[in-house]
Structure formats: structure tokens, C-alpha cells
Amino acid sequence: MRTVLIEMLLASLACMFFAIVYNTPKKELVFCWLFGGIGYGIYYYLVKFCSMGTFANFFGAFAIAILARFTSNRREIPVMVYVLPSVFPLSPGGNMYNACYALIMNNLDMAMTETMKCIKIVGMCVIAILIVLSLPEGIFKNRDKAKA
């Protein structure tokens, strides 16, 4: 459990600094920090303790997208401002780099494996985000009014 918390902290900090690279507004940095940590925490927990494969990415991205949707409705800021930096630890940038590097180094087996992994991860993340984004607006609005 302690490793999960440490990983969450690291991931959330990475998200926050990545959000600065994407020029996120200063007031929204806290949310990127929080959502990134939560999303990666869920992913890491599922991979580590439930031995889930790529499906863990789905649940991580799902949590991020739902949280982002609520916040964006409350603060009237586009959803993607929260989603894109927060999904950074889950996104397969490293796999993509590995695949290209293996291709250049003539290591075709590894290139193929990494490419497939990359496509799987991207598919899972995007399907999760899309499902949440295509949910009707009403779900998020009503809950918001009840809270306020």
C-alpha cells in the first residue's frame, strides 16, 4: 500500500509539471495535480494487486475523465484542459519512443511488442475518455446543483 501512495505522489507531481509545459492556467494546476495522482493510483493499484493488464488504463482514464467532467462543469473551463495533462502518466509516450528506438536499433521483436502495447494502451484510454465525454450533460449538471 505504501508503494501505491508513493507512486501516486510521484505521478501527481509529474502531472503538475507537465501541465505547466502545456501552459495550463495557474488556478487549475491543483486539479491536474490531484486528478493525475488519482488516475495513476487507480491504475497502479489494479496492476499491482488485481494483476490486471491494459484494462487498468481504462479505469484510470475513466476516473480522470469523470472527475474532469465534474470540475469543468463547476468552473466552466473546457474538459480537455484537465484531461490532457492528467492522462500523461497513463499515456504510452515511453512505449512509442521504445518502439521507434528498437526499430532503429534493428530489434524488430521488441519494436512490434512495444507498438502493440502502445496501441492497446491508447485505445483503452481513449475509449474511457470518450464514454465519459459522451454521457449526457444532465448527469453532471444535476449533481452539481444538489451540491451547491
Place this chain on the structure above:
Amino acid sequence: MNSRNILEFAVTTGERMLANGCGTHRIEGLINKILEPCKFRNHEIFVTTTGIVITVESVDEGVITVMKQVPKKKMHTEHISLIEDIVNSFVAGELTAEQALVELKNADSKATYPYWITILAYGMAGCFRTLMFGGQIIDGLVSVCVGVCMGIFVQALNAKNTFTFLVNCCGGFVVGFLAVLFMRFGMGSMLDKIIIGTLMPIAPGVPFVHSVNDILHGDYTSGMTRAYEAILTAAAISTGVAFAMILWKLLGGNVSL
């Protein structure tokens, strides 16, 4: 109401959104929102990742078409939210088209993060990614130094409007070269972890997610453009790193990666 002004406002909005890295379906929705209440007889919008075409058929001025090309892009989510605010106040009738256009121009020059914070962010994001990949603390420290150097390099080249492939290639080269240099002087324990962690801020993970998002939304043109961009970026970065490794081998170091 002057349809020319409204059209100029609409096309400038689209151009700014596209230049700041927004998805095309979102831009189409936004321009629709601008043009809908203006009582044109007909309007058509076509947005791709590299340009915008808007045609309007108004009662007194006939058919007007405006086209705009957007060659260079970067991610800037603060501008996106500012522009959405401006559009919302235009739709609500608080601003006329001319005022909104001036506001757009102002929003573009709005101060963002200071230079050194952006540079540091490149380093720190790389550092935490290195630690997440399982690096030691010393690897993280090396990663900060290398990442800051990479940030300075990438920003400087981008400011000079260099060819994107070359920017990424140089970024990869700087990271590979400096990482081996640090290892040479006994700092850092795992070379591959340092390199991959530091490269994460410019590695195209998030752009790839964005592109597949576009494709599943039905924007095949812009989605494929983005996907090719992402793949080319990955290729450029790894070419740069490979060059650095080859250079070190030629210089007589024993690099195993």
C-alpha cells in the same frame, strides 16, 4: 450587423484555437456557436488540422468565403479557456464582433508562465517520470539537469521557427548525449531509465491520445494528421538518441543500450 466583421472574428477564433492545440470537432462547434445567432441564410464550416474554411451566405452581401492556414502549433490550454470565455460573452451579446476581435488579440499576448518556470517544468516532469520508471534518487537529479538543458534547447529552437522534426531530433540528441556524459562521470545508475524518463515531456504520448480521440469522434482527416505527427515525433526523438549513442561509440566509450 456587419457579416464581414463577424466572419473575421469567427475565423480568427478558429485560427487561435487551432494554433493552441484544440481538437477540430470542438472548433467546429465553437464557430457554429458564433455564427448561429447571426441570422445568415446558410453557413458551412470545414476545419482540418492545418487550416480553416468558412463560407457564409447572407441576405444583403451574398456569399463570402474566408480561408486561413495554420502552419505552426503548440499546446496552450490557458489561451483555449480564455478564447472560450470571449466567445461565450460574444454569444451572450456583451461584446460586438469588433470588440471581440480586439479581445482575441489581447488574449494572445496574455502573460503565461515565466521562461525559467517552463524550463524547470520540463526538468521536473522528466525527473518524476524517471523515478516512476524505477530509477534511483540520483537518476532523478541527473534527469532534472538533463531535462532543463533539453527544455532550453527545445524552446530556443521553437522560438526560431525551426523545422519540427529537427527540433525533436536535437532534443533527443541533447538528452542522449548529456545522459551518457553524466553516467561517464559516475552520476546516475540506470542509463535507459534516465533517458526515457527525461524524454517523456516531449515524447508524443498525450498527442497520440488526442489524435485517437479525434479519429473516434469521426474526424479522420485531422486525427490521422495528428497521429502521423505523433509517430514522426517519436521517430525524430529516437533518431536523435541513436545519433548520440553512435557518437559516443565513435568517441570510444562503451555504451550498451
